[in-house]
Amino acid sequence: MTEAAGGDxxxxxxxxxxxxxxxxxxxxxxVCGAVQPPRPLDAFARLGFPGRFEVDAAEIxxxxxxxxxxxxxxRFTKRSPRERAIAESQxxxxxDAYETLKDPLKRAALLLERAGRSSPIGENRTIQDPALLMExxxxxxxxxxxxxxxxxxxxxxxxxxxxxxxxxxxxxxxxAGELDKASRQLTALKYWRKLAEEIRGRRAAxxxxxx
Amino acid sequence: MTYSxxxxxxxxxxxxxGALDKGDPTVGTGLVGAPACGxxxxxxxxxxxxxxxxxxxxxxxxxxxxxxxxxxxxxxxKGKSIDEAETIKNTDIAQQLSLPPVKIHCSVLAxxxxxxxxxxxxxxxxxxxxxxxEAAAR
Numbered sequence: 009m010t011e012a013a014g015g016d017x018x019x020x021x022x023x024x025x026x027x028x029x030x031x032x033x034x035x036x037x038x039v040c041g042a043v044q045p046p047r048p049l050d051a052f053a054r055l056g057f058p059g060r061f062e063v064d065a066a067e068i069x070x071x072x073x074x075x076x077x078x079x080x081x082x083r084f085t086k087r088s089p090r091e092r093a094i095a096e097s098q099x100x101x102x103x104d105a106y107e108t109l110k111d112p113l114k115r116a117a118l119l120l121e122r123a124g125r126s127s128p129i130g131e132n133r134t135i136q137d138p139a140l141l142m143e144x145x146x147x148x149x150x151x152x153x154x155x156x157x158x159x160x161x162x163x164x165x166x167x168x169x170x171x172x173x174x175x176x177x178x179x180x181x182x183x184a185g186e187l188d189k190a191s192r193q194l195t196a197l198k199y200w201r202k203l204a205e206e207i208r209g210r211r212a213a214x215x216x217x218x219x
Numbered sequence: 220m221t222y223s224x225x226x227x228x229x230x231x232x233x234x235x236x237g238a239l240d241k242g243d244p245t246v247g248t249g250l251v252g253a254p255a256c257g258x259x260x261x262x263x264x265x266x267x268x269x270x271x272x273x274x275x276x277x278x279x280x281x282x283x284x285x286x287x288x289x290x291x292x293x294x295x296x297k298g299k300s301i302d303e304a305e306t307i308k309n310t311d312i313a314q315q316l317s318l319p320p321v322k323i324h325c326s327v328l329a330x331x332x333x334x335x336x337x338x339x340x341x342x343x344x345x346x347x348x349x350x351x352x353e354a355a356a357r
Contacts, residue, residue, distance in 0.1 A: 129254040132324045134331045141250045144259045148280040195254045202257025206280075 021047055024094075035078055035098060043079070043087075045094050046101035051108035051118055054101060059122055061182035061190075063109060072106045112175045113201065116194045119182060128191045129198045137195070144199045151206055157214055164207045170200045222283070223317035229287035234294050237276040239263040247340025249332040253324055258285045262292065262332035266340055270300045277332070284322035288312050288329035301337050 020029035025042035032047040033054060052059045055071055079099045084092045108114040117127045128135070135141070147163060154160045174197035181190035222230075238261070239246045245266050252259045258281030265274040275293035279286045291312055296304040309330040313323050 131255050132327065133254060134324070134328050135252045135254055136250065136331070136335055137252070138250055141252045141259050144252065144257075145250070145261060145278070145280065148259065149278075152280075198254050199252070199257055199259075205257075 035075060043084070043091050043095045043098065046098050049105075050122065051105035051115075052122075054105040055109060057109065059119060061112075061115060061119055061179050063115070065110065068106065068109050072102065075102055112178060113194065113197055116178050116182070116190060116197070120187060120191060120194070123187055125187060125191065128195045135195065137192070140192070140196055140199065144203070147203055148206065151203070151210055154210065155214070157211065160207060160210050160214060164204070164211075167200050167204045167207060171197065171204070174200060222319075226284065226287045226316040226318070229290040229316065230283040233277075233286055233290040235274075235276050235290065235297075236278060238278060239265055239274065239276050244343050245340075247336040247338070247343065249335030249337075249339060251328055251331045251335055253281070253285070253328050255324070256281060256285075258282065258325070258328060260285060260289050260328050260332050262289060262329070262336050264296065264301070264304075264336045264340060266301060270302070272296050272299055272301060272304055281328075282322070282325065284316070284318055284325040285328060287316055288318070288325045289332060291315060292329040292333055296333060301340065304333055305337055307333055 021032055021034075021044075022028070023030050023037035023040060023042055023044065026037060026040035028037060028039040030037050030044060032049055033056060034044055036043055046054070055068065055075070057063065057068070057071075076099060079095045079102070081092070081095070084095050087095075108118055113129075117129060120127055126133075147166070151160065151163050154163060174193050177193045178190055178197070181187070181193055239248075241248050241263075243265070247264045247266065249262045250259070251262075258279070260277065260279040260281065262277045263275065264272045267273045275297050277289040277293050279289045292307070295307060295312075307330060309323070309326040312318075312326040312329050316326070318326055
């Protein structure tokens with residue numbers, strides 16, 4: 009079984025209720041109608057999108073809502089506890105997939121994983137990219153030194169602009185199949201996101217007079 | 220999650236915070252990062268003619284465990300020769316601070332920072348890097 013295509017969406021699984029063959033992404037058995045547990049699929053395969061960095065956000069929303077509607081707890085009030093539990097776990101898997109596809113950071117990490125690369129932002133990984141780290145160090149120092157909201161907002165604007173720039177660069181890198189570049193941009197994006205998080209904390213501290 | 224007294228002490232009273240002159244040929248600078256948590260750590264050493272680390276400074280933006288790990292690292296390497304300092308393992312740091320398993324990577328970062336600083340010093344002074352310096356875990 010190859011995971012390169014994001015899972016075995018075409019291979020038949022057996023329905024837990026009637027044992028009939030069903031596809032991995034199926035929410036319900038087309039024979040007996042039983043709700044199906046989530047199979048091991050990645051976010052693209054689960055929501056039925058091609059593995060590309062550029063996505064149609066409105067289309068993801070639409071498809072996700074359509075699928076979630078079919079799993080709504082109200083539809084399972086007269087079903088067995090087992091079916092309610094299956095519907096719930098399927099709904100949670102769809103949530104995870106939705107969040108992955110909607111977030112450029114998670115989407116990029118998944119695409120690198122699909123290409124057989126370990127995520128550059130995975131646990132226990134350390135990097136020694138001087139340009140990237142020097143910049144990260146400088147902005148964190150500037151943020152630590154910022155004593156008023158105006159100074160914090162200026163850094164916030166820069167973080168937001170860099171965030172957008174990284175996402176654009178990720179799109180270009182994946183589009184050109186340049187995975188090393190994509191990997192580096194993903195790392196940079198992670199650092200800018202971390203800065204944005206720190207900015208929120210700093211803003212709150214200043215607002216509460218902790219300067 | 221409970222933290223050890225040693226860890227809390229290094230976090231609340233970090234030793235050797237600051238910077239050395241990057242342009243000084245006797246100063247080696249190591250800059251490393253852990254992207255998973257967005258941590259960035261700078262560790263600098265000032266090396267005497269005898270190859271002994273006379274001074275060490277660090278600056279870390281990260282969690283308490285990362286700050287404590289780098290603080291302890293600077294304390295340990297001061298007074299050691301660069302060859303000795305290079306043998307410090309992340310597990311020594313993790314053990315000393317009783318780092319919880321989810322924070323082990325903070326000690327990895329400190330070990331990498333020591334090695335990077337030593338490598339930078341050697342490169343500045345035309346010395347070949349010791350083969351062990353490249354053995355950092357991926």
